[in-house]
Amino acid sequence: MSIAPALREATARLSATSDTARLDAELLMAHALGLSRTDMLLRQRELAVPATFAALLARRLNGEPIAYISGTRDFWTISLTVTPDVLIPRPDSETLVEAAVDHFAARAPTSILDLGTGSGALLLAALSEWPTAQGLGIDASPGALAVAQGNAARLGLATRAQFRLGDWGQGVDGPFDLLLINPPYIARDAALAGDVLREPGRALFAGTEGLDDYRRIIPDLPRLIAPGGMAAIEIGHDQRVAITALLEGVGLAVRPLCDLAGLDRCLVATR
Structure with a gap:
């Protein structure tokens, strides 16, 4: 079978379980061919469907996220390896990097701390933005730290990024x-569906209100934020008031930012 009918057939099968069925089919085909999606689309008339495509499609039909199947995800200006040990980086989280770029428009940060680094997405995106900065990523998962370290090495950032097993800002x-x-900021009893169900629960859920980890992180922020510095904190769309109160309670000034969908997504905290 040639590429075009295979994509149509795969799209039809995926449409029952995915809101992005055509995109999913194209990404899986490109991965099976070892090409970028753009190259695959431009060359589809000359290409044949590889034998590995059927197995990849079956994994997606079984609910496995595209990023785990392909093993990669683009974030900001970098491409990251992702595995089931880490959350899949999302465009909404780029709001934090945008906040930092705005704050440091006149000068570059020299030291960066990423709490809950996961794949290293936020830290490595920031280090790619500021070539003279050094960074430290903290995570409670050894598996996640291994992914982050691998990403730093592949991006040529290993000499500027350190990773450490830890418990938020403690120590x-x-x-x-x-x-x-x-x-994590999802309430324990929240009803979830789709790809997120395959992602690590320890990185998603945080008590009955989704606030448990903020309550542990925020008391350390006044001593961790340098004068003139900032913390960019991702939040759930309905948590702005509660987390702002926690931040103001330790003496920090707070400014909210929205994501591309217009939802509250980031709080900028300064001393």
Whole structure:
């Protein structure tokens, strides 16, 4: 079978379980061919469907996220390896990097702390933005740290990024110019569906209100944020008021930012 009818057939099968059925089919085909999606689409008339495509399609039909099947995800200006040990980086989280770029428009940060680094997405995106900065990523998962370290090496950032097993800011010496924080923030009983069900629950859920980890992180922020620095903190769309109160309670100034969908997504905290 040639590429075009195979994509049509795969799209039809995926449409029952995916809102992005055509895109999923194209990404899987490109991965099976070892090409970029753009190259695959441009060359589809001359290409044949590889034998590995059927197995990849079956995995997607079984609910496995595209990023785990392909093993990669683009974020900001970098491409990352992802595995089931880490959350899949999402465009919404780029709001934190955008906040940092805005804050440091006149000067570059020299020290960056990423709490809950996961794949290293936020830290490595920031280090790629500021070539003279050094960064530290903290995570409680050895598997996640291995993914982050591999990403740093592949991106040529290993000499500027350190990773450490840890419990949020406990035992971390500051201060840092820039803090990037994306903790679990989903309430334990929240009803979830789709790809997120395949992602690590420890990186998603945080107590009955989704606030448990913020309550543990925020008391350390005044000592970790350098004068003139900032913390960019990802939040759930309905958590702005509660987390702002926690931040103001330790003496920090707070400014909210929305994501591309217009939802509250980031709180910028400064001393």
